[in-house]
Amino acid sequence: MTTMRTAINTAICSIAMLGSSVVSGAALAADVNIYTSRQPDLIQPVLDAFTKETGLSTATIFIDKGLEERIKAEGANSPADLIMTVDIGRLDAAKQAGVVQPVTSDVLENNIPQRFRDGDEEWFALTSRARVVYASRERVDIDAISYKDLADPKWKGRLCTRSGQHQYNIALIAAYIAHHGEDAAREWVAGLRDNLARRPEGGDRDQAKAIYAGECDIALGNTYYVGKMATDEKEPEQKEWAAAIKVIMPTFDNGLTHVNISGVSLASNAPHKDNAIKLMEFLSSDEAQKIYAELNYEYPVEPGIETSELVQSFGELKPDTLGLDEIARHRAKASEIVDEVNYDGGPQS
Amino acid sequence: MSAVRPVGTLRIPARIRRRGKGDGGYLATAFALAALVAMPFVALVWLALSGSSSNWSHLATTILPEASIVTAQLMLGVALVTGTVGAVTAWLVASFEFPGRRFFSWALVLPLAVPTYIAAYCFVEFLHFAGPVQSAIRAVFGYKSSRDYWFPEIRSLPGAVLILSSVLYPYVYLTVRMVFLMQGRKAAEVARTLGASQAAIFAKILLPLARPAIAVGVTLALMEAVNDIGAVEFLGVRTLTFAIYSTWLNRGDLYGATQIALLMLAVILVLVAVERLARRRQRFTLGRADRPQPGSERLTGGKAALASLACAMPIILGFAIPFLVLGDYAVRRLDQLADPQLWRALRHTVALASITSLATVLAGFMLAYGVRLTGSRRLVLMTRLAVIGYAVPGTVLAIGILIPLAGLDNFVDAHMRAGFDVSTGLVLSGSGFAIVYAGFVRFMAMGHGSLESGFAKVSPHLDMASRTLGRTPGATLLEVLLPLMRPALLTAFLLVFVEASKELSATILLRPFDFETLATFVYAQTSRSAFEDGAVAALLIVLVGILPVAILNRSILAETTRS
Numbered sequence: 001m002t003t004m005r006t007a008i009n010t011a012i013c014s015i016a017m018l019g020s021s022v023v024s025g026a027a028l029a030a031d032v033n034i035y036t037s038r039q040p041d042l043i044q045p046v047l048d049a050f051t052k053e054t055g056l057s058t059a060t061i062f063i064d065k066g067l068e069e070r071i072k073a074e075g076a077n078s079p080a081d082l083i084m085t086v087d088i089g090r091l092d093a094a095k096q097a098g099v100v101q102p103v104t105s106d107v108l109e110n111n112i113p114q115r116f117r118d119g120d121e122e123w124f125a126l127t128s129r130a131r132v133v134y135a136s137r138e139r140v141d142i143d144a145i146s147y148k149d150l151a152d153p154k155w156k157g158r159l160c161t162r163s164g165q166h167q168y169n170i171a172l173i174a175a176y177i178a179h180h181g182e183d184a185a186r187e188w189v190a191g192l193r194d195n196l197a198r199r200p201e202g203g204d205r206d207q208a209k210a211i212y213a214g215e216c217d218i219a220l221g222n223t224y225y226v227g228k229m230a231t232d233e234k235e236p237e238q239k240e241w242a243a244a245i246k247v248i249m250p251t252f253d254n255g256l257t258h259v260n261i262s263g264v265s266l267a268s269n270a271p272h273k274d275n276a277i278k279l280m281e282f283l284s285s286d287e288a289q290k291i292y293a294e295l296n297y298e299y300p301v302e303p304g305i306e307t308s309e310l311v312q313s314f315g316e317l318k319p320d321t322l323g324l325d326e327i328a329r330h331r332a333k334a335s336e337i338v339d340e341v342n343y344d345g346g347p348q349s
Numbered sequence: 350m351s352a353v354r355p356v357g358t359l360r361i362p363a364r365i366r367r368r369g370k371g372d373g374g375y376l377a378t379a380f381a382l383a384a385l386v387a388m389p390f391v392a393l394v395w396l397a398l399s400g401s402s403s404n405w406s407h408l409a410t411t412i413l414p415e416a417s418i419v420t421a422q423l424m425l426g427v428a429l430v431t432g433t434v435g436a437v438t439a440w441l442v443a444s445f446e447f448p449g450r451r452f453f454s455w456a457l458v459l460p461l462a463v464p465t466y467i468a469a470y471c472f473v474e475f476l477h478f479a480g481p482v483q484s485a486i487r488a489v490f491g492y493k494s495s496r497d498y499w500f501p502e503i504r505s506l507p508g509a510v511l512i513l514s515s516v517l518y519p520y521v522y523l524t525v526r527m528v529f530l531m532q533g534r535k536a537a538e539v540a541r542t543l544g545a546s547q548a549a550i551f552a553k554i555l556l557p558l559a560r561p562a563i564a565v566g567v568t569l570a571l572m573e574a575v576n577d578i579g580a581v582e583f584l585g586v587r588t589l590t591f592a593i594y595s596t597w598l599n600r601g602d603l604y605g606a607t608q609i610a611l612l613m614l615a616v617i618l619v620l621v622a623v624e625r626l627a628r629r630r631q632r633f634t635l636g637r638a639d640r641p642q643p644g645s646e647r648l649t650g651g652k653a654a655l656a657s658l659a660c661a662m663p664i665i666l667g668f669a670i671p672f673l674v675l676g677d678y679a680v681r682r683l684d685q686l687a688d689p690q691l692w693r694a695l696r697h698t699v700a701l702a703s704i705t706s707l708a709t710v711l712a713g714f715m716l717a718y719g720v721r722l723t724g725s726r727r728l729v730l731m732t733r734l735a736v737i738g739y740a741v742p743g744t745v746l747a748i749g750i751l752i753p754l755a756g757l758d759n760f761v762d763a764h765m766r767a768g769f770d771v772s773t774g775l776v777l778s779g780s781g782f783a784i785v786y787a788g789f790v791r792f793m794a795m796g797h798g799s800l801e802s803g804f805a806k807v808s809p810h811l812d813m814a815s816r817t818l819g820r821t822p823g824a825t826l827l828e829v830l831l832p833l834m835r836p837a838l839l840t841a842f843l844l845v846f847v848e849a850s851k852e853l854s855a856t857i858l859l860r861p862f863d864f865e866t867l868a869t870f871v872y873a874q875t876s877r878s879a880f881e882d883g884a885v886a887a888l889l890i891v892l893v894g895i896l897p898v899a900i901l902n903r904s905i906l907a908e909t910t911r912s
Binding site for chain 1: 861
């Protein structure tokens with residue numbers, strides 16, 4: 001029975017340990033509490049800058065699925081002050097779930113262009129990222145392309161993407177619906193499907209890897225992944241993937257490129273409302289915008305902030321002026337279209 | 350009702366069956382525990398019924414048929430591979446002596462410590478174009494591009510079956526080995542004396558004997574395969590779980606998502622019931638209390654080599670490959686070991702896993718004993734329904750936990766505020782309690798499954814004799830059954846501990862502020878496509894899992910060699 005006793009002893013120690021960590025966890029709930037679906041590593045430096053400047057502490061929980069449901073269930077007692085998320089879809093979902101509240105702030109209005117704010121002031125974008133084409137430097141000799149062209153049969157067997165159901169692709173397809181209508185979008189997604197070199201899989205980096213490996217010639221991906229691969233000191237092999245591709249800014253008929261955002265909302269039962277708004281305002285400031293965007297090789301939303309050299313090397317970004325709420329509105333349809341044409345089933349023949 | 354006939358009950362003819370003194374307390378406790386396990390499940394049913402989904406016609410005409418077929422194929426594949434690998438390896442290490450048997454007998458459990466999605470990443474890394482295997486092929490044959498040669502696509506349904514099976518077969522191995530150790534030897538010896546060949550013994554005696562255990566193990570593997578999202582998403586295999594998440598997150602339809610999840614569950618429930626129905630007439634128990642012991646027929650030459658190879662393969666696939674890939678990343682990131690966050694995460698992981706496994710095994714034991722003692726069919730039915738919750742995708746189940754817990758918290762808080770002007774806040778849903786509870790619910794299937802099949806191996810005559818000789822149910826439990834149930838208890842504890850130490854989806858949704866476990870640490874890196882940066886933490890998860898495997902195995906072995 002010695003194992004039993006050991007097990008029981010271990011358990012007693014663990015209960016004490018866990019007890020202490022949970023209590024300390026509760027004590028850690030801070031001046032501003034953040035539920036975030038953006039990875040903690042990517043927001044911590046800005047939060048540290050905030051704490052340094054204001055003396056206000058912050059605490060975070062990284063939740064990528066079910067964030068709105070948790071706040072909803074917690075109701076009036078929810079400790080959440082701010083919600084920080086990636087993708088317009090998630091910001092809109094929080095708004096639709098009724099777990100956020102409007103914020104009236106001159107600072108936010110001044111710093112963040114209207115296009116990057118919710119009409120009801122319930123979410124505010126902090127960074128933007130473009131969904132672009134990665135093209136093989138070796139095998140593709142064009143420097144411009146439209147989103148529409150990606151469905152052209154000349155790319156048959158040469159395109160790679162991640163799952164059509166991924167939020168970044170859903171947002172792009174939703175934008176396409178907004179520009180061209182549902183039927184044209186369905187045709188377009190079917191055209192993309194026919195051009196696929198393989199079944200959609202992996203993440204955006206894996207598409208660059210596939211170009212490097214010669215499995216495909218063009219791919220869809222977000223800008224920042226290129227920056228990350230190009231600067232990956234730990235995995236130098238990824239530098240080779242980045243070197244194998246060039247970034248082309250694809251355009252809609254209006255000559256502009258699809259962008260998605262990361263953003264912030266004030267939780268509807270925020271216990272530290274004033275502090276939370278302070279942090280929101282800080283996040284829109286020059287200082288924070290610069291750190292925040294560069295951490296992830298993204299574009300600041302505040303005009304006039306210079307992007308890093310690496311980001312500039314992607315070429316000039318002319319972000320689409322289509323309303324983000326328009327994109328959010330068409331997401332469910334976009335998701336259905338992906339299923340209807342069986343995009344994730346891959347090339348048909 | 351025969352489909353839910355209790356296994357291992359005392360089966361005393363109804364006319365003399367009377368509840369003994371003190372049985373009522375056990376029954377009530379067992380009912381309370383079953384209710385606790387069933388609560389999130391009930392919350393999900395309520396959620397599914399409380400809203401109507403506009404997505405059904407869309408789902409029915411588009412992905413649902415294909416997703417159902419893919420899921421069925423995945424289940425079939427995983428069932429066949431895990432069942433075969435698990436049963437054969439258990440038979441080999443329990444019945445024969447061959448080079449490396451002692452090592453294999455515990456190392457075969459190791460893949461259990463590797464989370465499915467980490468296995469998927471590692472396999473893809475290992476087999477992709479620039480990985481070691483293909484690089485070697487290109488170097489040998491002088492190919493340049495991937496278009497020059499054919500290589501099997503690991504990101505496919507067969508790939509998913511292989512990857513999932515290679516880390517899930519230990520469920521079958523563990524449960525089956527337990528049966529072989531507890532009772533297989535006697536029956537096998539008798540057959541041997543009567544001149545049966547080893548193959549015949551395996552096919553005619555051991556396999557039927559182990560069937561309940563194989564069923565339990567395969568069911569666990571299947572539930573894990575079905576609720577997995579990380580691996581299948583990465584591998585581009587669109588199962589029903591994938592459809593559940595896209596319905597919920599991309600189409601903002603939690604009701605529809607829950608409805609699919611419950612439908613999927615109903616199908617699994619039917620499968621489990623059918624399997625039980627098919628073997629309801631079979632019952633094998635120990636005639637007397639045997640000490641578990643491995644067999645000792647010595648294999649030589651080709652047979653020995655074959656046995657060693659058969660045991661080595663699963664370990665190489667399910668453990669060595671992931672371990673090497675992770676290790677390769679980790680050595681370039683040893684600086685992470687200086688990060689106090691990592692050590693805090695380790696502490697949280699060990700603490701959570703210990704508490705969860707202890708609570709789950711104790712409760713599972715009480716549940717199984719409650720059934721054995723009273724034979725209450727209602728309790729059996731309730732337990733069966735409750736433990737099936739494991740097949741629900743983790744995040745969805747976590748929502749089923751969140752809603753009632755937070756509801757209770759808010760209810761208590763409102764009353765305390767009104768009555769005493771004190772706010773109690775989110776005592777349960779906002780603390781580590783929620784995570785432990787989630788693990789308790791999710792892993793009860795494992796705890797209870799192993800204990801139930803363990804109890805089934807202990808003849809009810811022992812209980813009867815003990816009770817006739819004047820022991821109370823409590824004394825029977827402690828003095829007679831507990832020692833006999835040690836292998837089952839250890840197996841259950843081990844299974845739940847390892848599962849709990851890699852639990853991700855419920856932890857991530859339910860944890861308090863700045864509370865990281867190793868699994869959430871890895872996931873945070875993975876979700877920004879930087880899986881490599883989570884390698885050190887992923888290795889620690891594996892190491893945390895290995896430790897109890899080693900300790901418990903030594904204690905089982907010590908016991909077998911003592912006799």
